[in-house]
Amino acid sequence: MEHQQHRLIFKHIDEPGYTNDIDCYIKHGGYEQLKKAVTMKPEDICAEVLESGVRGRGGAGFPAGMKWKFLDRKSGKPIYLVCNCDESEPGTFKDREIVHQDPHQLIEGMMCSAFAIQAKLAFIYIRGEFFQGYKILERAIEEAREKNLLGDNILGSGYSCDIIVHRGAGAYICGEETGLIESIEGNRANPRIKPPYFPAALGLYQCPTIVNNVETLCDVKHIIEMGGKGFSEIGTPGNTGTRIWCVSGHVQKPGYYEFPCSAVTLGELIYDVCGGLKPGRKLKAVIPGGSSAKILRADERFTGKLKDGTEFDWGIEDIPMDFDSLMAVGSMSGSGGVIVMDDTTDMVEALANINYFYAHESCGQCTPCREGVPWMRKVTQRMVDGNAREEDADLLKNIADQIAGRTICAFGEAASWPVQSFIAKFKDEFVEKAREQAARRKDGKEAATETTLI
């Protein structure tokens, strides 16, 4: 079956002849929404964003309009807008394309948002590895400045706001909004404790700050265009707008695909949109929302009740791709990074790979995470190195259970969820690994076998 993409944010991505300069953007109707925005009342824009129901595209899925509502406007301190372009959740690769191919869409979305919250200054925090993206954004900002679309007295409105592009330097934790703020302040990116440091009240330089994902800020431009109500009619109630699903791993056609929320199921995404698996392979597992999301096993049955009370009974292929459905099956849509694994995948190795990542990225601030995550990495590394023990699965779960919920930021959960879910769903493979190695050792053979994922 054909599934037509509905490209809102990615409308011009990979379009032949579409270039990332301002003339091309304006020729395609660009900056019309900013022109409209500066004639509106800022609070009316905020109301439209709230009505749109748009939920944050960075991972947590928190309603952006609500986040904006929490902004402390009475403090008298300057307000800051920060675009989170750290795009570092493994499996996610959408912001890169927006920055490279359509940077002005982001700048327009940001300036509309900055005007709505009356920000004094805006930042784009871009990950350090996006060398080209940084240059493209710098150029795009100068182009926009020349046309008075940012800077002083934007389009004669009396409102002024500039954008500073701030480069990260390879630390995953900078994707966490308070870590990101610390990084802009010139510190190590150790996240802050909430409360009291909710960015909307005590953010950048202890001033009210809004941090939004690239895709979310682009959505704001479209919300102004079609109105909050119009935007909310895309998708389903509570899951509005489109999402860009980034599919990687063992599919024939990995890539980015934009659909209204709930418009496709996980099965349709894998088999119809991405051309299915390689010949002769069977689906084994899917991580549906970036590597922190809990893994789904291909032969699971998912039953329960959705938020609105509807009962569901799904196989993995039936899960609608939206925020609430993926949460209902015990995982999350996160950042939209769908990692597909076929039956050739060794789950112990896959977890060893993920643990290596999180051990490398722990900021070291909270003891359970600083000590526990590298410990989990050591255990899974030992397992693939030929010294697996039957009790390792329980040990891993035990460590993970003592990290989640005991750290300042959500990194503790991000590092624990993969371990908890791999053990819950593939424990047999972890135990079997130890037995196989013991058997090989008994036969006088090398206990470890060659690894491919670590």
Next chain:
Amino acid sequence: MDLQSETIEKIDKLVPRYPTMKSAALPLCHLVQEDQGYLSKEAMEWIADRLDLQPINIMELVTFYPMLRTEPTGRHHIRVCRTLPCALAGAYQTCKKLEEAFNCKVGHTSADGEVTLEYVECHADCGKAPVVMVGEDEYTNITPESAEEFATKLKNGAL
């Protein structure tokens, strides 16, 4: 400190844009590293002095952020992504081929100083895995099968 005049110009333009001097610390680390190839003790002291900070304020950033280096790299700095989506596409085997082609263990610089070969974490282009970066340029779909050809092209300056 012997910085190029362009670097000094960039620094002088950038610092006053930030609400606080300290916010310019990480950008200055990038600019000085791009100029010098790495951040020496002298470089860190220079940045601290430029921003009215203490050297420790810079050193604590350099030891935190993986992209900041205290040693120079080889002529080509090759970064191979090893995170799960790239690994599922064969990144570890790709890296083995590159180790052989350059006679250089991952995590090291080759004896002739030609390449530094490193594993890095997700570069956010997982749809075109495996991803390899050489300096500031990104190359995609560098599979175990195409890695040798990739290495040859890099050696011949034909990338």
